[in-house]
Amino acid sequence: MEVFIRYILLSTFCLSILYAGYLIFQKRETRIHQLRYYLLISIVLSLIIPLSTLQIDLNLFQDKFESEEIIQETENIATITDVTKINQLDIKPKIEKNWNISSFLIIIYLIGFILFGLRLLFQFIKIICLFGISEKIKKERIVLLSNKNGNSFTFFNWIFIPSYYYGEEETKDIISHEKIHASQYHSIDLMLIELLSAVMWFNPLVWMMKDSVQLVHEYLADEGVLNTGTDKLKYQALLINQVAEEKFICLSSGFNNSLIKKRMIMMTKNKFNRGSKLKFFALIPLATILFIVVACIKGQEVNKNSKAFTVVIDAGHGGKDSGVKFNDKITEKDLSLSIAKMLKEKASRDMKLNLILTREKDEFLELNKRINSDADLFISIHINFSKNTDISGIECFIAKNSENKTESKNIGKLVVSELNQLSGMKTSLKETDFLVLRESKCPALLLNIGYISNPYDLSFITDKYNQGLICDKILNVINQLN
Structure with a gap:
């Protein structure tokens, strides 16, 4: 569609x-x-x-060395001591947008298309029915007499004439006029423009073009009648004396009275320019x-x-904000940066994947700077902590309320499925109200890669080989999306 x-x-x-x-x-x-x-x-x-x-790609004509500004973003979250405290962060939730203006416009278009299509079908059926009830006189063309229509018109090889006209002297000129419509196949033009009007019913210029086509047909028929030797003044008098009615059916070429003034002016113009x-x-x-x-x-x-699939990887914390710690030697900011850098290194082999880090060194970045990232996916990397050292595992968070919640949830399920394949690291999908997830302009995830407070998790996430496995699983999902 x-x-x-x-x-x-x-x-x-x-x-x-x-x-x-x-x-x-x-x-x-x-x-x-x-x-x-x-x-x-x-x-x-x-x-x-x-x-x-x-x-034609207009980008080829732009300056190839034009710099593209990339707004780098990251997160500043207070030291995590419990998941419950994390969920208490931030502001009022934004109402999810369910209104889709594009879908509404498509529905309106389809309704109009169906209505005008049915109108066209009805007009065609009307002509067939009129053919069935009309008296038929076979000459060069099939002349049909009927009291059901108040105006003469032509549909392909059928010429419809009101029965009360037949036998009068003026009927010869009317039939001559209609024969021009038939011989020049004006009905084909009308069928084409009527179909076009049904498809492009919303465009006023299409309806104006339809009027122009009908007017040109009348010009041609008038010219053809006059070329047979019919007296111009007599023919113009015939036009004026016709009952001022519109053409019977839109699919037909008729002895149209609504355009008489323009037709009479055209008859008097010089034809050589x-x-x-x-x-x-x-x-x-x-x-x-x-x-x-x-x-x-x-x-x-x-x-x-x-264009390359763009993913922003946010290495949580940094600089003065170390995040959670273990014995003041192992910090969340260092572990998240290590995993983020490894992700970028592995992703650099894929030409269709553009992976951007919010930070590539130990630096502090404000929380709100990364919300405006122009990307296809946002992933924030963190490490968790709990006073209960038995709590372990990886947690994948999505926003409770965001315009991208459905997409984020579907991607989150893929990530959970991949990370659950890691030995001893159970992964779960949860919802939260982090500002960076809620206000993200694209699908967004926050990954807590294990608990620094749990001995097994600590041993797993500090091992470079295991960090590589984690990155591989995340990249598997990104490649599926790409």
């Missing part, structure tokens, strides 16, 4: 630009066939151009520009979709 909507939007954009070109360059032209060709070619181009596979052919070729630069614009749009989409 997303691909279809993108195609419709691009097609609508192309059609709008091409029709704007028609209004500027072609609308007042007197070469009527040229007007029809321009409109039909515009419709076809608007459907074809968005299908182009050409892609030296610059008209040049104006027609304005379609070429317009189409070229549209091909380039659409290619640039697609290039940006591809560039966006193919």
Whole structure:
């Protein structure tokens, strides 16, 4: 559905630009066939151009040495003594956003598409029913007489005439007019523009183009009748004397009375204009520009979709904030930095993975600086502590309330599944209210890699080999997401 909507939007954009070109360059032209060709070619181009596979990446034209500012962030959490105390940190929870404006707009579009599609189907059925009840007279075309319609019109090879017209002198000119519609296959144009109107019903320019197509059809039919030798004044009088009714059915070409003034003006215009052919070729630069614009749009989409998966790894604490300690020699800030650096080293082998550390040395960073990180995933590395030395294991925290809670939870489950494969290290998924998780602009996790207060955990997490195993498990999840 997303691909279809993108195609419709691009097609609508192309059609709008091409029709704007028609209004500027072609609308007042007197070469009527040229007007029809321009409109039909515009419709076809608007459907074809968005299908182009050409892609232009505008980033190639930007300064390759342009520096990209990366806002580094980290966390400042008071020394942890108990999980209960951790959960007491921070502010009011932010209400999770459930409203999705994109889904709402798609639903509105589909409702409109269905309604206009049903309208088109109803009009087609109406013509078939009218054909069934009409009296048929076979000449060059099938002439159908009926009292059910108050205006004459043509649908492909069928010419519908009100029965009370038949036998009158003016009927010959009316039938001659309708034969032009049939012989030039105007019904195909109308079918195409009606389908386009149903698909692009939200674009007012599509409806204006539909009116233009119908007007050009009337110009062509009038021109055809006059070319047979019909007296112009007599024919214009016939137009004026017609009952002022709209065309019976939108799918049909009819003896339309609502456009009489414009049609009569067109009959009096000089049909030879030296610059008209040049104006027609304005379609070429317009189409070229549209091909380039659409290619640039697609290039940006591809560039966006193919960019490296960015993960911010936050080594908890740092500088004056050492976090939890063991005998004042082993500190949380050093262990978290060691694991973070190892993660980056292992991730550097993957060209499609961009891993950013909030700190790469022993330094203190403010808590709120990392919330604005522009990344696909945020992981904060910590070590836990408890007065009860029997408590052990790895804990994966997600925010209780955040706009990315669902994604964070799904990623957290993957992390727990991977880390549970470590020997002797049970991993659990929990919810908390940390500000860095709650306010993160992307899915976010906080990993407490064991308890420094537990002898087994301490021995496990201080071993470089085991740190490598932990990093491998985390990278397994990141690679699945990438």
